[in-house]
Amino acid sequence: MKLTVVGGGSTYTPELIDGFARLRDTLPVEELVLVDPAAERLELVGGLARRIFARQGHGGRIVTTADLDAGIDGADAVLLQLRVGGQAARRQDETWPLECGCVGQETTGAGGLAKALRTVPVVLDIAERVRRANPRAWIIDFTNPVGIVTRALLHAGHRAVGLCNVAIGLQRKFAARLGVQPADVHLGHVGLNHLTWETSVRLGGPEGANVLPKLLAEHGDAIADDLRLPRALLDRLGVVPSYYLRYYYAHDEVVRDLRGKPSRAEEVAAMESELLEMYGDPALDEKPALLARRGGAYYSEAAVDLAAALLSGGGSPYQVVNTLNKGTLPFLADDAVIEVQAAVGPTGPVPLPVPEPDPLYAGLIANVTAYEELALEAALRGGRDRVFRALLAHPLIGQYGYADTLTDRLIAHNREHLAWA
Structure with a gap:
């Protein structure tokens, strides 16, 4: 089995490598390719990745390359973890909306739209090249904003699934508080990416x-503290919102x-x-504690769970x-x-x-879905x-007035990444 990680030079990657090494019985990877144009970062990450595999006795081969087409050739699955424009663009996304009195965040609001506009064309180009290399390959998207990017991929006919770590994080926390194994916790998770509620915990x-x-x-007090929302609000809702709902429920704060x-x-x-x-x-030869x-x-x-189910x-x-x-x-x-619970297998x-x-x-789900439709149209x-x-929207x-001002600032700060600007 060959897997390719596009954006493999990310500092996230050792977390992924650690999972591949520990869970090799679930997902027996023979070749793992890390693709990234940032050669210096890629070699640092690739070196640590090889040492993690060696320490944990994983026999798989790790390859690093800046050549996307070579990296995806023959891959059974391609994981996308891109950040177009890097942390510099993220800093802009988190700054200029605040100047207008709006949340500055990389996946929500105006900053999230800026990231979508930069990201969707790049991801679609990668996906077309994956399709040419192996039409049966699965694309697993961890690139934010996951909902809009996944929508772009699926509307273009790609074999794609979007993935976020919010649900698995809540599952782990709830399991610890209930004194059970995470696998025993089934979330009634409903909504859109970064706009979800746990309506049941079974x-x-x-x-x-x-x-x-x-x-x-x-x-309830501990859960509320994690979400930085009042305990009284959770009691009135009777559900557990994701921490991204704080941007909506406490916007001005x-x-x-x-x-x-x-x-x-x-x-x-x-x-x-x-x-x-x-x-x-x-x-x-292990992921450092700082990575958490x-x-x-x-x-x-x-990622391992999803790739294993699909492949x-x-x-x-x-x-x-x-x-x-x-x-x-x-x-x-x-x-x-x-973004919901699904039965996942080789057919998707x-x-x-x-x-x-x-x-x-x-x-709120319907409102944000309408925004995402318009956001994808703008990106395309x-x-x-x-x-x-x-x-x-x-x-x-x-x-x-806000929309007009934010439009001008978004374009001004992202002109180099927008072919039409």
Whole structure:
């Protein structure tokens, strides 16, 4: 089995490598190719990757290359973890929206749209080259904004599934609080990427007993602290929102908070410098503890589980993925991309039935889905008016004055990445 990671020079990658090494019985990788144009970073990451495999007794071969076509040739699955424009572009995404009084974040609001506009054309070009190299290869997208990028891939007819680590992170935390194994926790996870709610927490599978009320009663304070939301709000909702819902439920508070501290991009850039220095140490043969602060926790377990299910029918029978709606949420079009539990196998994911969501969050799902449709149109076709329409439709913006100003700033800060600008 050959797997290729595009964006393999990312400081995330050792997390992924560690998972491939530990879970080799679930996903027996014979060749792993790390593709990245940043040669210096790639060699540092590749060297550590080989040492991790060696330490854990994995016999697979790790190849590093800047040649995308050579890297994807013959691959059974291609994992995408790109950041077009790097941390410098992320810092812009997190800064200029705040100047207009809007959340500055790399996947939500105006910053998320900027990232989508930079990313979608690049990902579609990669996907076409993957299709030419091996039409049966699966594309697993971890590149944000996952919902919009996955929608672009699926609408173009690619064999693609979107993946996020929010659900697996919550599953692990809930399991620890309940004193059970993570595999015993089945989340009633519903919504869109970075816009989800846990409407149930069942033990033993989708038909198991729902222990969410018990979880909230006994651990509500700790869960609320993790989400940085009031415990009283969780009690009134009766569900657990993802931490990204804080941008919606406490928008103005978040803006004030973000304005008063360095951007996350600045924190990550400093962390990456330290990580890359560590990766260059020939004595290091395991992922460093600092990597947990970089983000992407449990990404490796989720990626291994998904790849195993798609390629061999192994892995967990049910997994949270981004895939086509196809009637799962009846208030959305079939070609919308949703993030839900699905049965995953070699023919792809099939969403499990979902109880009709409460209008309190169904309305927000529908609103953001409309924004994502307009965002994809802007990413594919370009033009100031399409960017404006997407921003005006976003529930965190929604006023024409903000949308006009944000449109101009988005284009000004991203002109080098927008072929039409």
